[in-house]
Amino acid sequence: MRVSTAALCLAWALALACAHPLPHGKSEAAGGGHPHEAEPPNNDTDLAQLCVDEGSFDAATLNENGTMLFFRGEGVWEISRGAPRPHIRPLAASWPELGGPVDAALRLHRRQHPQEHQNLYLFQGEQVWAYAGGQLRPGFPRRVADEFPGVPGGLDAAVECHPEECGGESILFFKGDTVYAFDLELRVTKPRTWPGLGPCTAALRWLERYYCLRGTRFQRFDPRTGEVPPGYPRDLRDYFIPCPGRGHGNASWGDAGHGCSKMPFQALLSDDTGRIYAFRGGLSFRLDSWQDGHHAWPLGQTWPGLEGEVDAAFAWDGRTYLIQGSQVSIFLSEQGHRRVLGYPRALQEELGVPSADAAFTCPGSAHLYLITGDHIRLVDLTQTPRHVGEPTPLPHDHVDGAMCTNDGIFLFDGTGYYWYPSVAQLLGAQQPAPLRSITTDFFRCPQ
Missing domain, CATH: 2.110.10.10 (Hemopexin-like domain)
Incomplete structure (x- = not known):
């Protein structure tokens, strides 16, 4: 007998780990990133470099299989179920259609809409790519404004917003100091300004909590109000990156x-x-x-x-x-x-x-x-x-x-x-x- 996945499956380890050095942030990545010809090796040197790295990530999300993805430049860091170490992969190995770094990423969770449920959305400039089961969906890429009316291109970050936490099925898009809340049922966008949060270079939902990433720092925020609880910002290397001698890594x-x-x-x-x-x-x-x-x-x-x-x-x-x-x-x-x-x-x-x-x-x-x-x-x-x-x-x-x-x-x-x-x-x-x-x-x- 196998235990019911809906009720009992224990998840696989979440820990952002070692990384091959890549261009820092969106501006540098867009100015001259180049695809890897082969996957770099996973070793302790990669982890050491990441642990002293002060660069930002372009995007962060979980994919449809529960693998944590962190994007920077032409590469993505993955942690898979049961894997002893993270996997460093060039973007082109998984998403050859993209042809360059991403601006934002999100996994959409909509059980009542099977065509969209567990889709991975990758944003680049004025376009968005949607992948289901690792395959590009027909009709994509599309203009961001066509898929999400009222949402601008050139995004900084995006994150799905579950109805039990946000009052309805929605997506939060970040660009500069403005947050665009897109209602998935009504297909309308409402701009918001959350001064206490500030701009995000990547955003992430994990275990019913929402995080805004900027450089090596992150803040947890309320997805309805943008309020940040006391104790933030914190350092990614103390939580998501298992740097030796730091944080509370397992x-x-x-x-x-x-x-x-x-x-x-x-x-x-x-x-x-x-x-x-x-x-x-x-x-x-x-x-x-x-x-x-x-x-x-x-x-x-x-x-x-x-x-x-x-x-x-x-x-x-x-x-x-x-x-x-x-x-x-x-x-x-x-x-x-x-x-x-x-x-x-x-x-x-x-x-x-x-x-x-x-x-x-x-x-x-x-x-x-x-x-x-x-x-x-x-x-x-x-x-x-x-x-x-x-x-x-x-x-x-x-x-x-x-x-x-x-x-x-x-x-x-x-x-x-x-x-x-x-x-x-x-x-x-x-x-x-x-x-x-x-x-x-x-x-x-x-x-």
Whole structure:
């Protein structure tokens, strides 16, 4: 059995990595870039050069396969699923029709419009190219103004804007100090000015957040207002480029930061918004959005104020519960994971148990199942105070984590997991289900 991609596929590593030196920025690239006759080798010298490079990228996006693309001059840097190192490729190798550097790039996400869904758009001067499955779509290239009425040519950057974050299906185009918001349904453009953001040489959406790149710096911004939160700008080399001795790159976390390692996960979580997280060694991973790439982050990056390891996690009524030892913290799922006031609180006080090895709730249910050792107990979350049911034996001596989705129950133990179609079948099982591989089925790691 393969886990449902919509709900459970862990994504492949996002890390912009080594680069072959190319002309810096749009003006230099347009003035004399030349195509590579052969793909340059990937080596530590490339990475070292990139880590001291102060040049801008022309464009950044993810392609239809979830590969992160960073463009500069006549080349593009790629990080593919499971690849041990990034791949440096001349533009002409993938997009021979272009014939030169790009100004902007974006991947369009429109499930209700199959012809456009997962298309890669590359902008150059007054024209735009659209690729589906790596092939140029019929009728392209087209004039930017014809494909996106009201949007000028010679763009600096572009990024898709998902309806759940932007109030409708749209694209943000950047040129100078002006942002052109193009409504994909109404086919109209509204110019905006966001003084707090400033010009962008590239723009990127990743894991529901929006980034404006300029030189080696980047800012996160609100796609509705252009507001930039405190703490920006930051350096790309501390986040997206794994420069030795810098940032929080997963190399400093050892095996804990690599999805294909054999380290067990301590907890998993499927929340009310459809997001799925895995917790290991003080880090959290996003599992559900494989086409945005996956990346390990310190807990506090996603769960403000949280540190250390998570022992168990579950979601209910728009809230996520993260259990650490004898305490539990509650975060609001829809408000940027804001911790509820008064937490952490004693787990005994909140749920009526002193600790838990694993926990899960199923979609639409207020029944919480807590696993300790080889027993499972039911807690009705609608009751106050909470009443803990009698322990029921499991056909497992121990599990590290548990999760329930519309696809069934998943119990995680070491490098493997067990799948049960329903709670009833889990509770009635006399023998463990067949053991399956976490790295193969969830991370698609090479066997």
